[in-house]
Amino acid sequence: MRAEDDIQAERQIVEALKRGEETAFVILVRTHQHRVYGLCLRMLADRQEAEDLAQEVFLTVFRAIQDFREESRLSTWLYRITRNHCLNRLKFLKRRAHEKQLSFEDARQADLHGQAIHRPVAAQVPRPDRLVEGKQIEAIVNDQIAALNEEHRELVVLRDLEHLSYEEIRSITGLPIGTIKSRLHRARMDLARRMAPFLEEA
Amino acid sequence: MTEHERFQAILSDYLDGELSEQDCDQLEAHLAECDACSHQLALLRRALQVVHDLPQVRAPAHFASRLRRRARRSGLLSRRRRKALWRMSMPFSSTMVMSVLLASVGALLIVVFMLQKQIELLIEHQPPPRLQVSSIQEMEELARAIWDCGGRVGLAGHSLDAASPLGDAWELDLEIPRTAWRDFQLALERLDLHAQLDPEPPTGTGAIHLLVQRMPPGEPARQPD
Known part of the structure; x- marks a missing residue:
């Protein structure tokens, strides 16, 4: 009954959005802002980038709402847009980081004394001897999720943090359910191994 | 894929309750004998428990208001709002609406002009001193x-x-x-x-x-x- 009510409410929101009602836009944002922002933050691991991207997602939704054919839930469509935005932004950030790295390498080569002015930026892996309690375990887990590769990270986020069904994940990612399950298992095992030292501490 | 690898691969499904009863029984029998799989299952269960306990990320407090400003600045909200209002309240073409509007203004001007004349005539017809x-x-x-x-x-x-x-x-x-x-x-x-x-x-x-x-x-x- 509740699910039916949700679907009905969602349909009304979609209709109002298609009519261009500002109120509907506000409701959409208030309802989904935390999840959209959360997904962006988990994927990008940068608050500023995440906020900017989450706003882009909502603006895209508002621009593209006329094309939404309601074959899936609004929330699923919203997640799909968020996921695509995240992947595109990650590509852009990687390219930019790579270009920066190249220019930095050039500068290093130009240094006559070859002083060790460049150190690879290691992933901020916390030491196991840190106190692993409360907020700190939370920060550690977030760091380890951020350290997963993108394919693994998105599945862990969608399944274990956003608690979406396999069917919803299939609709968002376009992957077959078998692939989702096997990849998710590898992602979880990867994460568990990374977390193992801290889990034993805790 | 060995039998051991097959059981390792379905540990996640087991925790998610996605296994069939038969697969579940087989895995549990294997776990009773395989320390490596039992250890992996325990690690996985503990890691997922911590991940599931993470609090939901919350958007910054100013998120909605900033987004609204951004949408307005880009003309997205106000323009669509006006269009929506036109569509909702006036199922006519904009030319028709403009014609009716102009005709109304014209009629109003004529009424004002006639009233002015009447007032002047009234003044003219006041009893002379x-x-x-x-x-x-x-x-x-x-x-x-x-x-x-x-x-x-x-x-x-x-x-x-x-x-x-x-x-x-x-x-x-x-x-x-x-x-x-x-x-x-x-x-x-x-x-x-x-x-x-x-x-x-x-x-x-x-x-x-x-x-x-x-x-x-x-x-x-x-x-x-």
Whole structure:
């Protein structure tokens, strides 16, 4: 009954959005802002980038709402847009980081004394001897999720943090359910191994 | 894939409750014998428990208001809002709406113009000020003053009631050019006719009309109404 009510409410929101009602836009944002922002933050691991991207997602939704054919839930469509935005932004950030790295390498080569002015930026892996309690375990887990590769990270986020069904994940990612399950298992095992030292501490 | 690898691969499904009863039984039997798989399952269970316990990320407090500003700045909200209002409230073409609007404004202007005319006519038809004289001589002097100012003298067109205290009183209609109003007042002072007239000419356009009533001899001059 509740699910039916949700679907009905969602349909009304979609209709109002298609009519261009500002109120509907506000409701959409208030309802989904935390999840959209959360997904962006988990994927990008940068608050500023995440906020900017989450706003882009909502603006895209508002621009593209006329094309939404309601074959899936609004929330699923919203997640799909968020996921695509995240992947595109990650590509852009990687390219930019790579270009920066190249220019930095050039500068290093130009240094006559070859002083060790460049150190690879290691992933901020916390030491196991840190106190692993409360907020700190939370920060550690977030760091380890951020350290997963993108394919693994998105599945862990969608399944274990956003608690979406396999069917919803299939609709968002376009992957077959078998692939989702096997990849998710590898992602979880990867994460568990990374977390193992801290889990034993805790 | 060995039997051991197959069981390792379905540990996640087992934790998610996605395994069939048969697969579940087989895995549990394997776990009872395989330390490596049991250890992996324990690690996985503990890691997922921590991940599931993470608090939900919350968007910054200003997120919605900033987004709204951004949407407005990009013209997204206001433009669509107006379009939506047009669509919702007026199922007509914008040309039709504009025509109706222009016609309404035109009609309003005509009504205002007619009202203005009516008001002017009302002002024009206000009863003219009255003057009273007590003798034919005074009347002649008054008429001369009118002529000096370039005005005209004529019968007002009706007689007073015979039962009035004025008896056989009659009226004259004096027409005075608007520009000569002040000169006419000076002439009245010279003639010692104390008419209580406004220093400013009566409102309206065109010549000013005055009614002059003759008083029977001996009667004190009445103040104008």
